[in-house]
Structure formats: structure tokens, C-alpha cells
Amino acid sequence: MLNFLTYFVNGISLGSIYAIIALGYTMVYGIAKMLNFAHGDVIMIGSYIIYTSMVTWGLDPLLSIVIAAAGCTVLGIVTEKVAYKPLRGAASSLAVLITAIGVSYLLQNLALLIFTANPKSFSSVVSWDGISLAGGELKIQGVTIITIITSLIVLLALQTFIKKTKQGQAMVAVSEDKGAAALMGINVNKTISLTFAIGSGLAAIAGALLCSAYPNLTPYTGAMPGIKAFVAAVLGGIGSIPGAMIGGLLLGIIESLSKRYISTQLSDAIVFSILIIVLLVRPTGLLGKKVQEKV
Amino acid sequence: MKFTKQTKRDLYTCVMVILFYVVIQVLDKAGVLSFHIKGLLVPLCYYSIAAVALNLVVGILGDLSLGHAGFMCVGAFSASLFSVAVKESGMPAGLRFLTALIIGTLMAALFGFLIGIPVLRLNGDYLAIVTLAFGEIIKNFLAAVYLGYDEEGLHVAFKSFQLKGEGKMLINGAMGIQGTPTDSTFTISIVILLLALFAIQNLVNSRAGRAIMAIRDNRIAAEAVGINITKYKMLAFTVSAAIAGTAGVLFSHNTSTLTASSTYFGYNVSILILVYVVLGGIGNIRGSIIATAILYILPELLRGLNSYRMLIYSIVLIVIMLINWAPAAIAFRERYGIRAFIGRKRENSGKEVS
Amino acid sequence: MCAMLSVNNLSISFGGLRAVDDFNIEIEKGELYGLIGPNGAGKTTVFNLLTGVYRPDEGRIFLEDRNITGLDTVEINKAGIARTFQNIRLFKDLSVLDNVKIGLHNIFTYPTISGILRLSSYFRIEKEMDERALELLKVFDLEKEKDSFAKNLPYGKQRKLEIARALATGPKLLLLDEPAAGMNPNETGELMDTIRFVRDEFDMTILLIEHDMKLVSGICEKLSVLNFGSVLSRGKTSEVLNDPEVIAAYLG
Amino acid sequence: ATGTAPAAQGEAASGSSGGEAFKIGGIGPTTGAAAIYGSDVRDAMQIAVDEINADGGINGYQIEYKFEDDEHNAEKAVNAYNTLKDWGMQMLIGTVTSAPCIAVSEKTKEDNMFQLTPSGTAVNCVQYDNAFRLCFSDPNQGSASADYIAGNDSLKGSKIAIIYDSSIEYSTGIHDSFVARASELSLDVVSDTSFTTDSNTDFTVQLQSSKDAGADLLFLPIYYQEASLILQQADSMGYAPVFFGVDGMDGILGVENFDTSLAEGVYLLTPFSATAQDELTVNFVKKFKEMTGHIPNQFGADAYDAVYAVKAVCEAQNVAPSQSVSDICEAMKKGMTEIELGNVLTSPTSITWTAEGEPNKDPRAVIIKNSEYVLAE
Amino acid sequence: MLEIKDLEVSYGMIKALKGISFRVDEGEVIALIGANGAGKTTALHTITGLLPAESGSIRFDGVELTKVPAHKIVAMGMAHVPEGRRVFANLSVLQNLRMGAYTRSDRDEISRNLEMVFSRFPRLKERQNQLSGTLSGGEQQMLAMGRALMSSPKIILMDEPSMGLSPILVNEIFDIIEKVKADGTTVLLVEQNAKKALSISDRGYVLETGRIVLEGKASELLNNEQIRKAYLGE
Ligand SMILES: Nc1ncnc2c1ncn2[C@@H]1O[C@H](COP(=O)(O)OP(=O)(O)OP(=O)(O)O)[C@@H](O)[C@H]1O
Numbered sequence A: 001m002l003n004f005l006t007y008f009v010n011g012i013s014l015g016s017i018y019a020i021i022a023l024g025y026t027m028v029y030g031i032a033k034m035l036n037f038a039h040g041d042v043i044m045i046g047s048y049i050i051y052t053s054m055v056t057w058g059l060d061p062l063l064s065i066v067i068a069a070a071g072c073t074v075l076g077i078v079t080e081k082v083a084y085k086p087l088r089g090a091a092s093s094l095a096v097l098i099t100a101i102g103v104s105y106l107l108q109n110l111a112l113l114i115f116t117a118n119p120k121s122f123s124s125v126v127s128w129d130g131i132s133l134a135g136g137e138l139k140i141q142g143v144t145i146i147t148i149i150t151s152l153i154v155l156l157a158l159q160t161f162i163k164k165t166k167q168g169q170a171m172v173a174v175s176e177d178k179g180a181a182a183l184m185g186i187n188v189n190k191t192i193s194l195t196f197a198i199g200s201g202l203a204a205i206a207g208a209l210l211c212s213a214y215p216n217l218t219p220y221t222g223a224m225p226g227i228k229a230f231v232a233a234v235l236g237g238i239g240s241i242p243g244a245m246i247g248g249l250l251l252g253i254i255e256s257l258s259k260r261y262i263s264t265q266l267s268d269a270i271v272f273s274i275l276i277i278v279l280l281v282r283p284t285g286l287l288g289k290k291v292q293e294k295v
Numbered sequence B: 001m002k003f004t005k006q007t008k009r010d011l012y013t014c015v016m017v018i019l020f021y022v023v024i025q026v027l028d029k030a031g032v033l034s035f036h037i038k039g040l041l042v043p044l045c046y047y048s049i050a051a052v053a054l055n056l057v058v059g060i061l062g063d064l065s066l067g068h069a070g071f072m073c074v075g076a077f078s079a080s081l082f083s084v085a086v087k088e089s090g091m092p093a094g095l096r097f098l099t100a101l102i103i104g105t106l107m108a109a110l111f112g113f114l115i116g117i118p119v120l121r122l123n124g125d126y127l128a129i130v131t132l133a134f135g136e137i138i139k140n141f142l143a144a145v146y147l148g149y150d151e152e153g154l155h156v157a158f159k160s161f162q163l164k165g166e167g168k169m170l171i172n173g174a175m176g177i178q179g180t181p182t183d184s185t186f187t188i189s190i191v192i193l194l195l196a197l198f199a200i201q202n203l204v205n206s207r208a209g210r211a212i213m214a215i216r217d218n219r220i221a222a223e224a225v226g227i228n229i230t231k232y233k234m235l236a237f238t239v240s241a242a243i244a245g246t247a248g249v250l251f252s253h254n255t256s257t258l259t260a261s262s263t264y265f266g267y268n269v270s271i272l273i274l275v276y277v278v279l280g281g282i283g284n285i286r287g288s289i290i291a292t293a294i295l296y297i298l299p300e301l302l303r304g305l306n307s308y309r310m311l312i313y314s315i316v317l318i319v320i321m322l323i324n325w326a327p328a329a330i331a332f333r334e335r336y337g338i339r340a341f342i343g344r345k346r347e348n349s350g351k352e353v354s
Numbered sequence C: 001m002c003a004m005l006s007v008n009n010l011s012i013s014f015g016g017l018r019a020v021d022d023f024n025i026e027i028e029k030g031e032l033y034g035l036i037g038p039n040g041a042g043k044t045t046v047f048n049l050l051t052g053v054y055r056p057d058e059g060r061i062f063l064e065d066r067n068i069t070g071l072d073t074v075e076i077n078k079a080g081i082a083r084t085f086q087n088i089r090l091f092k093d094l095s096v097l098d099n100v101k102i103g104l105h106n107i108f109t110y111p112t113i114s115g116i117l118r119l120s121s122y123f124r125i126e127k128e129m130d131e132r133a134l135e136l137l138k139v140f141d142l143e144k145e146k147d148s149f150a151k152n153l154p155y156g157k158q159r160k161l162e163i164a165r166a167l168a169t170g171p172k173l174l175l176l177d178e179p180a181a182g183m184n185p186n187e188t189g190e191l192m193d194t195i196r197f198v199r200d201e202f203d204m205t206i207l208l209i210e211h212d213m214k215l216v217s218g219i220c221e222k223l224s225v226l227n228f229g230s231v232l233s234r235g236k237t238s239e240v241l242n243d244p245e246v247i248a249a250y251l252g
Numbered sequence D: 001a002t003g004t005a006p007a008a009q010g011e012a013a014s015g016s017s018g019g020e021a022f023k024i025g026g027i028g029p030t031t032g033a034a035a036i037y038g039s040d041v042r043d044a045m046q047i048a049v050d051e052i053n054a055d056g057g058i059n060g061y062q063i064e065y066k067f068e069d070d071e072h073n074a075e076k077a078v079n080a081y082n083t084l085k086d087w088g089m090q091m092l093i094g095t096v097t098s099a100p101c102i103a104v105s106e107k108t109k110e111d112n113m114f115q116l117t118p119s120g121t122a123v124n125c126v127q128y129d130n131a132f133r134l135c136f137s138d139p140n141q142g143s144a145s146a147d148y149i150a151g152n153d154s155l156k157g158s159k160i161a162i163i164y165d166s167s168i169e170y171s172t173g174i175h176d177s178f179v180a181r182a183s184e185l186s187l188d189v190v191s192d193t194s195f196t197t198d199s200n201t202d203f204t205v206q207l208q209s210s211k212d213a214g215a216d217l218l219f220l221p222i223y224y225q226e227a228s229l230i231l232q233q234a235d236s237m238g239y240a241p242v243f244f245g246v247d248g249m250d251g252i253l254g255v256e257n258f259d260t261s262l263a264e265g266v267y268l269l270t271p272f273s274a275t276a277q278d279e280l281t282v283n284f285v286k287k288f289k290e291m292t293g294h295i296p297n298q299f300g301a302d303a304y305d306a307v308y309a310v311k312a313v314c315e316a317q318n319v320a321p322s323q324s325v326s327d328i329c330e331a332m333k334k335g336m337t338e339i340e341l342g343n344v345l346t347s348p349t350s351i352t353w354t355a356e357g358e359p360n361k362d363p364r365a366v367i368i369k370n371s372e373y374v375l376a377e
Numbered sequence E: 001m002l003e004i005k006d007l008e009v010s011y012g013m014i015k016a017l018k019g020i021s022f023r024v025d026e027g028e029v030i031a032l033i034g035a036n037g038a039g040k041t042t043a044l045h046t047i048t049g050l051l052p053a054e055s056g057s058i059r060f061d062g063v064e065l066t067k068v069p070a071h072k073i074v075a076m077g078m079a080h081v082p083e084g085r086r087v088f089a090n091l092s093v094l095q096n097l098r099m100g101a102y103t104r105s106d107r108d109e110i111s112r113n114l115e116m117v118f119s120r121f122p123r124l125k126e127r128q129n130q131l132s133g134t135l136s137g138g139e140q141q142m143l144a145m146g147r148a149l150m151s152s153p154k155i156i157l158m159d160e161p162s163m164g165l166s167p168i169l170v171n172e173i174f175d176i177i178e179k180v181k182a183d184g185t186t187v188l189l190v191e192q193n194a195k196k197a198l199s200i201s202d203r204g205y206v207l208e209t210g211r212i213v214l215e216g217k218a219s220e221l222l223n224n225e226q227i228r229k230a231y232l233g234e
């Protein structure tokens, strides 16, 4: 039992990281209706900013995160303006997906030139060691706890923002019908920019936590977590913010338990199989709304 | 016989490919082709084939698949397995390769069919993620499996094992399949590209193709006029997977080593093929080929830029996408009568009404 | 001889809302029948039930003497019911001709493989399909637009194309959901002629939903009025339209 | 960093171009996830080439050097190879990673071009007689590691756990031969887990399994990037076995900002130590650091030695750039098996080669003490 | 109040408006009628900034609108009931209505407005928590009207508001338009139901393939022989 709990807790640690990334992902995904394949790379850029300000300039971790969040926000807004906005109203939504891939390549290769391929070991932004239970047998790391708390705060903040504020409702309207939203007096461009700003700012926070938990930073650090977050977001139900959180945690737990009890070699395959099964049972993810088209 | 506009357009596509082949052959005979260019020809063909296949799903059926590299993987592995197994049996190379092609294609078709079953129940991005997942599972599985035979028969496991006596390792885990004969030639690849074009274009312009496009345009209406959604989605998916599998066979018989790594068969490769399709025009078969040619050759042309190579490539990719797809750019082009860079629009038998 | 369509005690609920409640109707072959009623009364839902888009909670549907209750949309279409939609559903990125040819999908068939390999049956049957589709387009005065994308047609022509496509499937019973919506009186007049023509020429039974009283009183022989999911009144058009209850609930 | 390429056309292919300088090509990943290995090789080779050229070249001929990116992709590697052929390459030092190396070796075989891979460890990299390698092969490292453990008094009784990357050839190759050899030596392997490149950040499950199995020696036939994460995660779990790595572990001390105290006591079999104090190493490390800003690992060292190996053989066989590619290859093949290459970075003794292309050199077991590599025993 | 001059609009190569001019004075109800595809919807879309004007001018209260983005135009007091309703399908009826008051911040005013809308459309009150995507066509039309009224606009542009409504509701809609007018709101009305539209309008314009071909007092137009033939079906 204790054994199981250990793996379960490991799964939660991993899952909490997926969750915090998935929250930012789902934000952009749900509102701007685009698969932002560059999200993982924004996380990577955020991590490099934190690394630079913490290690190279010796700044305080919190201040570094603020700087990174600001940097990523700007990055998010700029990429949106330059690469995504011109494609608004394009004949296919796949067009913007492809430029997002272009942006992803761009960020990776930019980082490769600036920071080189040499890996950097990240200094954790969380200095707390965590707690030990069951006489030290079960250890929950500080990063994990902070990550879960942060993602819960982000979750609540996002939910409140979207449900309760005008800006948030504007986002929902824009995601449904941009033209009709404009007719309500909503500034569509500003709203989408804001979405990217928030999503990218969250990416910086996710980057800080990701790299604190797994302190190895290279230009490709963001790619795989980006995809896993996408999977988590879909598992939880596209556009559903609590879904992203649950999807992320579940993904981590499934990954951890299947590594332990089935196979380390095939764990990716198992995770993906479970995803498929879940989607077969619930075709719109765990918390996804079932939108039936009225005929 | 009178050709319809569409038939003519399809024929032009084939003529374009044949012309390309002839020009290359002439240049080759004249000795002006560099090794670099010659080496690019076969990959160009199989990526074109894969792009054309994916276009059937993305452009014609209107579903987003992020797992076509998985079908290439199935085709590549099953065919290579066969080729390696019979390599020393004295089977004539031509017959061996033909059989390998058929095996790879059929295996990929089978997987396409199996994957098609869940695909039918899902829509949009959920579908995309399931195809991505399938691609990853296939890759993950093949990278973990060991297959070999010895005097005691066939062995399969997820851990390496020792073979007794005169045995041979066929699939060696992450090391994959070694020693596939390099049977893929430019001529064969072009022939297969033409066959793929023939099959897909004819399919699209037949009763079945119209049914598939009807599902894309309005699923509910398609059902209401009596189109069996399941059947035609399956058909499109299976045919597409089969052709992607053929591309995989050409892939694995082009270099002697075959490993199921992300580099060749990961989701990023599926996405790369999707990039070709979207850039060339969703539903535009000819565009897929042209876009593949441009995007595959571009990073190779940029080799002189060294470290800046992939950076420039990514910028060029974004810029081409904007030029080709941004409404403002399209309006500009239409106003000044410039033709699309590659051909964004679905080129169908339709003219605009004023 | 049995009726073309007879529906017994049809009901369906969405959540708490009983959208169709114990609905009955009987339509004889060759009739031009109107289904009217206030917005949200459940008319479109009846169509959806008849065509298998929704499965009824209760009730049975017979087409001639065949029980088609619970069949799926495709089967129902094959059995002989075709429809148009309130919010137009064309194959927008296909040509007008192809839209109709898709309607002919189950009428003219050849194996997929002969399409891929371009065997002779492909050419023969495609030619027949083209001819038949053009005939239909002519009925709706659409043959000049045969090569346009459906999405580029003006609204009124889109409605006509939808009817043509439905007819192409060779139905016994045609369901039209607000065919005159968005048309001006002149266009509506033409449409009335076309509907009559279709009924006579194709020997068709037609059930239509419409709010345009000019059209309803002009071409419908019988009417059923739906209110809150159940039938408020039915009978000869002139009688129904003078029913005080109908006037109060619907006509105003 | 590379020579300029003349517009290469058909005739360059015959192999006897100008004859003024040796044209040596290199191939490896300089973009993509494996970029770190390829860039190090590229830069280290550049250092060696510059040194040799400044010193008067090989047999009085200068070296022209060009390096092409393969993104750690066999198909791109072949494209890179063809580009280099168009340029007029006469000898190839590459490729850096195994799968691309095998694919390219098919081509060098066809062209009978001499190939020396600095770091292609898979067996098949040198399956043809024109191909040699400077590094150890995978099985060699796997069985050498098992041998070392069995022969070391403090390690031999250990309960051994293994964590390896099942999705790459390098790691599985070493793993497989280690396991085979370990069972011959009746070493006690209690846990054998893996990960894939797609999930190479979280190792808690593998570590926990090792811990649960009571392992006190953890064999890590993987690259140092992942190893650095494993060390960190083991540390925060409070799990402290003896870590034992192979040459991929080299470089761990060079990870920027890495808490090197975590690596205290790590054993690794490596041919190279950046902290060695001999003149050659010191000089190389200094130049490399000036050029790239970081400390070289064995990839760079192998590449550096490879250039000097080519120089030595060319001089011994009196090879001239005017010879055809094939003639050069024949001479080099012969020379490689005859040469004894001394004063190298990657071996304490001199290196000789077998006709199969394998180097004879002694792996050095080193142990990390005070953030430095110290020869074990 | 609203003055359109020589407005030209194209969709790519297709010229949908070939230079139209008309004006709407404060407090008026103006009917814009014309056959399918004449360009009525295009005109409304251009006025509210959903489509860019190619040339010409649109002045609203003396302000040039052609370069002003849609959301600012709305904030200036113009509401638009779009063709095809375009309600936010995944939002509830109530949320849709609140969205209509996006540009306003006075809570009391908004809730009074909401009451007003509910009293005009009791069905919306009944269904206030239903997702609007599942409303019947007529219900959605009411919602679109209600939503536009929630911004308490100075001028309201309506694109075929009677489409798909039952006769009783059509009458009701026209009653509401008259009430809206009575409240002092100006209305620009696009309708297929030309007879009804003209009967409640002050003036009218007839659009044919991108050009205004006729204009005048509504009562005159109603009696115009040409119009009676072409649009009133007589
Ligand atoms: N899928 C659904 N989920 C929930 N409610 C639904 C659904 N479909 C229809 N309804 C409700 O059922 C009732 C009947 O809808 P229906 O579309 O049949 O009306 P209708 O008579 O066609 O009206 P109209 O003339 O306005 O088109 C409406 O109140 C509608 O909101």
C-alpha cells in the first residue's frame, strides 16, 4: 500500500507539472480556438529568462519569475500580432496551426543560437524541501506542493476571470463568433491579444515550475511537455479549465503507475492507449461539453 | 472522349510529375546533377506520396490526422522485415521489392482500418489527438520489440535475447531493422507517385469521392441524402493509410537502417507532412506535391547558412504561410491578379459567381 | 390502401422539455400537407424524428406499410424520405451539379474500384448521373449555375438547390422545412409554382413547414397545427386557418 | 567556421579535384535535440584542423574542412554526405551519432571513401572495411563495464539496478551487452528499467523501483543530460546508490550551473577527462572553452583525436590530395591497421586499430571526486 | 444621423455594392428592400464595420465611420441585429443578453433594460437558462433582437428580423419596431417582407444588384407600380 502510495504521489508530482502547463494551453486553445504548438517553446523561453536572471544576474527567484512572465507576455502578444493575427479569417483554421509550428521552430532555433545546445541546470525557484509522511517513507516534494497550489490558484483565478469579469465573458463571446462579438462592442483583437498575453504569462510560471522539478534546460525542453499538455487538455475536455487540471493530474498518475506496474518501456504507449479509451467512452474528454449541433 | 475540367487538371498534375522526371533524367545524363540533388530525389517522392495521402484525409475528408507518420512506420517496418528476411533467399530483387511494397501497403491499410474505427466516433481536435496517439503507440511499440529467429524458431520479446546458433535478429529493439536492401530508386518512386496520384484523383472524382467530400462539407446533410458516413470515412482513412504505408516502404528501402525513433516516425513528422499539405492547399493534390518539393529542398538549399539554417527555414515557413493564407494577402493578390504562390484554394470544378 | 405516412403518438423530450408530445399525423399519397405552428412548437423536431436525426421516446412511424421507427437517417432516406433543412445545409465547397449528384448517390451506383480504375461502368454511370442531375437542375432553373460553388449561390437559389438535392434521392415523401424563408413575395410565388410542379411531375407526397401564410394557403391542401409539441388543430387548410384557437395561438 | 564550398558539380565527384589541399568533411547534428554532440564535434575538429594547418598541414598540404548538419537523422545525414561529396570531400570524419552513421557508411562503402567516425558507437557503424571508429563500441562498453564491476572489490557484490533509454541505439546497445556479460559473470542485477526519449524528465518511478529492489549500484548507460536529472531526483528521494556510467556520462560536470556535489563518487568508464592535467588536454580544453564557452566532453575529444589520426595515417602512407578518393581510402585502410597513435586525448596509451575498424584502447574508469575526474584505483 | 455616400464594397473580385448613397435621420424608421443578393446585408455589415469599405463614406452623428473598428461603432450607440441571428450558441439566453450590454457599465440601468426585454419577449424569460444553440429558430431571432436592445442604442440596424417567424410573431416584431421607434430609437430595417416593412417605415430605399434604384416616402413606395410588381408580389 505504501508502495502504491509512493508511485501515486510520484504521479501527482508529474501530473501537477502537466496540469500547470495544460492550464495555459487550454486558455489559448479554448478562446482563440487554435492548437498553439508553440506554447511549449514559450515555456522554454520563459525558463531561459528565469535562468538568466537568477543564475547570470543573480536576481531573486520571484523577481526572475516576474521578469520572465513579463517577457513571455510580450513574446506572446508579438507572435500573435505578427504570425497569427494576419491569418484570422483565413479559409482554414489549419493555416494558423502551421504558422504556430513555424513559430515553434523559430523559438527553438533562436534559443539554440543564443543559449547554445549545451544543457543548463536550472536552480529551483522553490527552496522548500517538502514534507515527509509515514516516517520518511513517503516524501512529497516542495515543488510538487507549490505546483499544485499554484495550479489551483491559477485554475480559480482563470475560472473567476472568465465567468465573472466582462473581459472574461468577452473572451467566451469571441471564441464563439468574432463578428457577433464585435457587434456587442467587444474589441476582438484586443481580447485575443489578452488571451495570448495571459496564456504566455502562465507559460513563464509553468516554465519556472517545470524546470524546478526537472532542472535540465535546453532549447528543446518545452517541446515534449507542450505535447503532453495538449494531450492533458484534450483528455480533460477541450476548453474546459478544470478539465485541463484534471487531465494533467490524471496523465501524470497514469504515466507513473503504468511505468511501475506494466512497463517502463511501453509507458508512453500505455498512456496514449488510455487516452484513446477515455475518448472512446467520452468523445469530448472528461469535462468537455457535449455540444450537439441543432439540426 | 471529352475531358472535363477536373480531368484535365488531374492530367496536368501527372504531366507535371512526368516532366519533372524527364528533366531530371536529361540533366542526369548531361552530368550536371550534383550528388546532393540526386540524393534528394527519392525522399522528395516519398514525402510527396505521404503528403498526397494525408491530403485525402485532411483536404477531402476534412478530418485532421496527426498520425500519418505512424502509417509510414507500419509500411516501412513490415516491408523491411520482409525484405531483410528474404534477402539471402535468392529472390530476384525486383520481385522482392514489389512484394515488399504490397506487404507494406496492405499492412498500413489494415492499421488504417483498425484506427478508423475509433476515428469515426470523434470530431475535430479529439480526432487529431487520437491519431497522434496511435502514431506514437505504433512507434513506441516497434522501438521496444525484439524479433528474431534461430534454429528453435521465431522469438518475440520486449527485452533483448540471445539467439542460438545460426540465428538472425530481424527487429532489434531501438536498433530497429538493419540491412534493408536499398531498392528504392527514383524511377520506381516516380512510378509509385503517379500511381498514388492516379488512385487518389480518380477516387476523389468518383461517386465515392463525392460522398467523402459531402461528409466533409456537411455531415448531417450527407446522412440525410443516404450516404453511409461510416463506410466512406473508413474508405478514405484506409486508402490514405495504405498510400502513406507505400511511402514508408520507399523510405525504408532508401536507407539501410530503420529505427522507430521520433526522428522518422514521431508526431513531429506527421506534422511536417501536414505542413506540406496545408502549404500546398488543403484539398489541392497538386499543391501538396509542389509544397513538398519546396519545403523539403529549402533546408537543403540553406545548408550554406550553417547555424542560421533552421532559423531562416522557420522564418521562411511563416512568411510563405502568411503570403499564401492571410486574407489581406489574398485580397491583395486578387486585386492585382497575381496567382497564388503555390495554390491555396481547393481547386474544384467551380467558378465564382458574380 | 394505406397512407403514405402515418405517425402514431410520437413524443420526445430534451431534458425537461417535452418538445414533441403525442404527435399524430396521416398523409395520403400525393398530398401537399402543411405543418404550421408557433416558433418553438416542435415542427423541426418532428422532421428530425421522421428522418432519424432523433430517436423518439415513444411512438411509431410508418412509411406506407413499413415501420421505420428507430431506423437511422441513411436507412430512412433509402426507405424514401428526403428533406431540406431550416438552416440551409448544402455541400458548400462543391459545385451545384455535384450537390445534386451526391443526392443521386444511392440511385446510380458503381463499385468504388471501378471509379478508381476508371472502368467502363464509371463513365457510363457518371454520364447517366450528369444527365439526370441536369434534368433536376432544369426544373429548378439552376442549370446555368451548375458549375458554381454552392456557397456562392444567392440565398433563394440555395433553397431551391436543397430541394433539388432531396428530390435526387428518389423519395416518396419530401419534407421541406421553411422553403420560403428569406424570400420576397415574388420569389415565394415562383417557389409555389415549383412545389406544385414537383408534386405533379414527380408524383410526390410533400409535407412542408412554413410561416408564410401566402404559401401555406396557396398550395397546402391540408394542415396540422402544432402547439407546444402537440396538435392543436388539423384538417382542410381553409378550415384550419379559420379555427379561432389557431388564430389566437399562431396567426394573430 | 567552415571552408567555402566551390560550386560543386559532376566532375568533383571523380574525387581528384585541384589537389592543393585535403578536403575533409564532417557530419553530425548541429540543430535538433542532439545538437550538443554535433556542435562539439564540429568545433573540436575545427580546432584540430586549425592547429594542423598552422603547423604546415599534412604532408605539406593544408586541410580544407567542411561540416554539415544532419539533425540526427539518417536521411538528412545522407543528404549531408552528398553535399560534401559535391564539395569534393576526400575523407569523412563522421557521423557523430549511430543511426545516421550506419546509413552513411552504406554510401561511403559504395564510393569507397574513407570514413572514421569519432563517436558512432553502434556495432554496424564500422561493418564495412572502409569505416573505422575512434570511440568504443557499445558492446565493448557494456561488457567492459560489467568486467570492471566484477573485478572491483568494493563493487562486485553490489545489487545492480539499470536505467537505460530504450528508444536509442546507444543506450540499448550498451544495456544489452552489459546484461549479457553480467549474467555470465553472475552479477546480481535486481532491477532493469528504461525510459524513452519522449519521457526523459521524470525518473522517479525507475528510481523508486531500483530503491525498492534494494539496489546499491545504479548502472546508467545513458547520456549525461538525463543522468544529471537522475542524480538530482535520486538525491531528493534520499536514494544514494553508487552511480556507474559510461562515456555518455562524461560531460556531466560541464552542465552549466549543475550542482556537481551530486556527482561526487560517480564512477564512469570514459576515454577522456577534461580535468586531466597533461599538456595536450589542458591545451585542448582551453582552446575549446575559448571557442564555445563550455568545457568539452568526450565527443569533442574523440573528434580532435580523429583528425590527428587521419593526419598520422596520411603521413605514414604518404597520401596526397591529388589521389582519387578510392586510392586515398585504400591507403588509409591499410594505414589505419598499421598505425599506433600516441599522444591522444582519449586514451592513456596509444591507440591501434583492428581491420574490423575497432580501436584498441583502454577504457579508463574514473571516479568523480571534488568535482574532478580522478582515475579510479 | 447616418449618412452613407458612394459606398463601394467588394468580396475579392466581386463588387457587391457599386456606390450607394442614403441617409437615415434621427427618429426615423428606414426600410431597405431588395431581392436576394442585392447587397442589403453587405451594406449593414459595412456600416457596423464588419466589412471594410472600399471607397465612399459613412457618417454617424457627423463622425466618419469607414476607418473605425466595429466595436467602437457599437460603443457609439449603434446596434446591429445580424442576418442569421448569430447568437452565442454555447452561452445561455441570459448570458447572451448580458453580452448585449457589454459596452455599458451601469448595473441598475442594465437590469431595468433586461426587464424591458423580458417583458417584450416573455419566451426569453422562460428560457433564460437554456443554451441558445438549442432554441428554435424563432426563439433565436427574439434573442438576437433582445440582445441588440440591451445596449439601448441610438440606432438599430435590423437584418431581416422577421425571417422564420410565425405570423403572430412577425406582427409582434413589427410592433416592437414601432415601439422601439416610439422610444426614440432610430431604425434601419432590411426586410424581405417589403409590405410590412414599408408600412411601418417613414422612408424606404430599393437596392438592386448593388445600386439604389428607387427611394422615397414609404407610402409612395407602397403605391409604386414597379415595387408592387417586383417586391410585393401583386
Ligand atoms: N437538441 C435540443 N436540445 C434541447 N432543446 C431542443 C433541442 N432541439 C429542439 N429543442 C427545443 O424544442 C423546441 C422545439 O424546437 P423546434 O426546432 O422543433 O421548433 P420549431 O417548431 O421548428 O420552431 P421554428 O418555427 O422557430 O423553427 C424548442 O423549444 C427548442 O428550444
Ligand SMILES: Nc1ncnc2c1ncn2[C@@H]1O[C@H](COP(=O)(O)OP(=O)(O)OP(=O)(O)O)[C@@H](O)[C@H]1O
Residues within 6 Å of the ligand: B354, C152, C153, C154, C155, C156, C182, E011, E014, E016, E034, E035, E036, E037, E038, E039, E040, E041, E042, E043, E083
Ligand atoms: N462572403 C462572401 N463572399 C463572396 N461573395 C459574397 C459574400 N457575401 C455575399 N456575397 C455576394 O455579395 C452579393 C450581396 O450579398 P448580400 O448578402 O449583401 O445580399 P442581401 O441583399 O443581403 O441578400 P439576402 O436577401 O439573400 O440576404 C451577393 O451576390 C452575394 O453572393
Ligand SMILES: [Mg+2]
Residues within 6 Å of the ligand: C043, C044, C045, C086, E136, E137
Ligand atoms: Mg423549425
Ligand SMILES: [Mg+2]
Residues within 6 Å of the ligand: E040, E041, E042, E083, E159
Ligand atoms: Mg441578407
